[in-house]
Amino acid sequence: MASSTSVPVGFHYETKYVVLSYLGLLSQEKPQEQHSLPTQDPSTGSQALDKEVLEKVKAEIEEELKHLDEEISKAFTSTGFDCHTSPVFSPADPETSIEDCLAHLGEKISRELKDPLQKALASLLSKPVTYQEYRERTQEAAALATGWSKVWTSSALL
Numbered sequence: 001m002a003s004s005t006s007v008p009v010g011f012h013y014e015t016k017y018v019v020l021s022y023l024g025l026l027s028q029e030k031p032q033e034q035h036s037l038p039t040q041d042p043s044t045g046s047q048a049l050d051k052e053v054l055e056k057v058k059a060e061i062e063e064e065l066k067h068l069d070e071e072i073s074k075a076f077t078s079t080g081f082d083c084h085t086s087p088v089f090s091p092a093d094p095e096t097s098i099e100d101c102l103a104h105l106g107e108k109i110s111r112e113l114k115d116p117l118q119k120a121l122a123s124l125l126s127k128p129v130t131y132q133e134y135r136e137r138t139q140e141a142a143a144l145a146t147g148w149s150k151v152w153t154s155s156a157l158l
Contacts, residue, residue: 010081013072014088020068021098022155024061109149109156116141120157 072083083089088098110117120137127133134157142153 009079010086013068013081013083014086016068017065017088018098018102020061020064022102024058025102026158105149105152106156109145109152112149113141113145113153113156116144117153117156124157 072081075081091097120141123137124134134154138154138157141157142150145153
């Protein structure tokens with residue numbers, strides 16, 4: 001039997017903001033060194049392509065954040081959701097941004113679940129990934145986690 005649970009007003013906006021912020025963090029990281037095969041010419045321009053893709057991703061994230069802001073503004077009269085009262089958009093400590101919180105949480109999960117995450121990642125990278133396979137590996141890796149660590153295990157595998 002399905003259960004109905006109400007979510008707080010603004011949950012959709014906060015969740016979208018958190019995901020976009022997380023993706024923004026990933027796009028700011030330096031591309032990992034890719035080991036070229038001995039037959040590959042390292043000067044093929046893959047770094048330029050990587051930089052071009054990262055710039056495109058960053059631009060798309062910025063555009064989505066603008067759309068989110070517009071969506072929130074348009075919906076204010078019907079939802080009453082105000083970014084200024086949201087702990088996600090306006091944290092109590094301005095020095096602590098959502099990005100900082102996500103980075104801290106990601107590092108914590110990586111330390112706590114190092115072996116299960118590595119095992120899950122190796123399994124996922126060894127064959128074509130399906131949703132079912134990703135879900136099963138995520139659940140296995142999250143089996144030892146609790147609280148938010150359990151929730152964010154799937155993001156850590158991304």
